[in-house]
Amino acid sequence: LTLTLVTTGGLNVWKLINTLMDPKGGPRYLQDIAEEDLLRLCELSSQIFLSEAPVLHVPNGVVVFGSLSGEFDQLRQIFATCGDVLTTRYVGLGNNCNRGKHGIETLCLLFSYKSMFPENLILLRGKHECTSISRIYGLYDACKMNYSVKLWKSFNQAFNCMPFVCVVQNRVLCVSSGLSCEHPGFDVLQRLKRPTDIPDEGFLCDLLWAEPDLRIAGWSDNPRDGNLFGPDVVQNFLRVNNLEMMCRTALVDEGFEWFGDTKLVTIISVPNYAGEFKNKGAVMLIDDCGNATFSVFESAPLAKDAAG
Numbered sequence: 001l002t003l004t005l006v007t008t009g010g011l012n013v014w015k016l017i018n019t020l021m022d023p024k025g026g027p028r029y030l031q032d033i034a035e036e037d038l039l040r041l042c043e044l045s046s047q048i049f050l051s052e053a054p055v056l057h058v059p060n061g062v063v064v065f066g067s068l069s070g071e072f073d074q075l076r077q078i079f080a081t082c083g084d085v086l087t088t089r090y091v092g093l094g095n096n097c098n099r100g101k102h103g104i105e106t107l108c109l110l111f112s113y114k115s116m117f118p119e120n121l122i123l124l125r126g127k128h129e130c131t132s133i134s135r136i137y138g139l140y141d142a143c144k145m146n147y148s149v150k151l152w153k154s155f156n157q158a159f160n161c162m163p164f165v166c167v168v169q170n171r172v173l174c175v176s177s178g179l180s181c182e183h184p185g186f187d188v189l190q191r192l193k194r195p196t197d198i199p200d201e202g203f204l205c206d207l208l209w210a211e212p213d214l215r216i217a218g219w220s221d222n223p224r225d226g227n228l229f230g231p232d233v234v235q236n237f238l239r240v241n242n243l244e245m246m247c248r249t250a251l252v253d254e255g256f257e258w259f260g261d262t263k264l265v266t267i268i269s270v271p272n273y274a275g276e277f278k279n280k281g282a283v284m285l286i287d288d289c290g291n292a293t294f295s296v297f298e299s300a301p302l303a304k305d306a307a308g
Helices: 002-006 013-021 026-032 035-051 072-082 103-116 131-136 139-146 149-159 187-191 203-209 231-240
Strands: 055-058 062-065 090-092 121-123 165-168 172-175 219-221 227-229 245-249 256-258 264-267 281-286 292-297
Touching: 013 026, 013 035, 013 103, 026 103, 035 103, 035 149, 062 072, 072 103, 072 281, 072 292, 103 121, 103 139, 103 149, 131 139, 131 149, 139 149, 231 245, 264 281
Parallel strands: 055 165, 062 090, 090 121, 172 245, 245 264
Antiparallel strands: 062 281, 165 172, 219 227, 256 264, 281 292
16 A cells, blocks of 8 residues: 555665655755645645544554654654654654744655655644645745745645644553643544644643643643643543653743643753754654653754854
8 A cells, every 4th residue: 555655656665765755956956846846846746645543543652743843854863863754653743833944844755755665654633734834834835935835725624634643552642732621532533624724722722732730630722722621630630641741842941841740741852943042853663562752852052142
């Protein structure tokens, strides 16, 4: 099945991967990739996303990475450090484009590997994988400048097909952002029809926007979108759903951060987020026994600090 998908429409996915992984490629990556190939890649990725279950289950150990924010070199470093997608299974928590300068390249490499090894690269949807956010924070401008608005629309069509939740070894919940007060579990996703955009409120909005807050108990309104939830919500959710841990992605200083005394961890995989913060980056490694460790990527001096 994988080989059939890879050759659909005459798209040479290996060529895309080799181009993007070429250490001598530098800023010339996009000059060597035709827009037609990217459009086909988006269509192919959409088909694969739609073929996946609403709630994905991974039986073995994985590497979990968080927000990449268009930092293509960091994605390549993660693969170089943790293993090639051919031999290593990954779960991505979303927010792969925008903010950084290389959102197209980042998405292209992720979608290419997804097309080649769909079971080894689980890509979950984050808040930046939607039309309204990608229109404002970089992907739209990058597509318009390097190709056309048509490519941006194709990326968003693929985003609308992406899954939202993954459970590793029936122990660890992976979701881009948070929990929802509307449903105690994820059975509702079984009835979800994709492709779908993200509504301004409700269950799907919460998965991509809700945030934990140590200052509250139960649920509260979020000044941004989604809701806020306290440690008691996390503990109860894990107990009711017979899970041991939950993983999400957001900006944290040390690359990963535990939520109080709970088993909720937040990770970000790109250091120096948006070129404005001194945060470290991290990935979470879950072994076949369910044990979690972290690989940390150090931050670099900010340009304004280096300039004195």
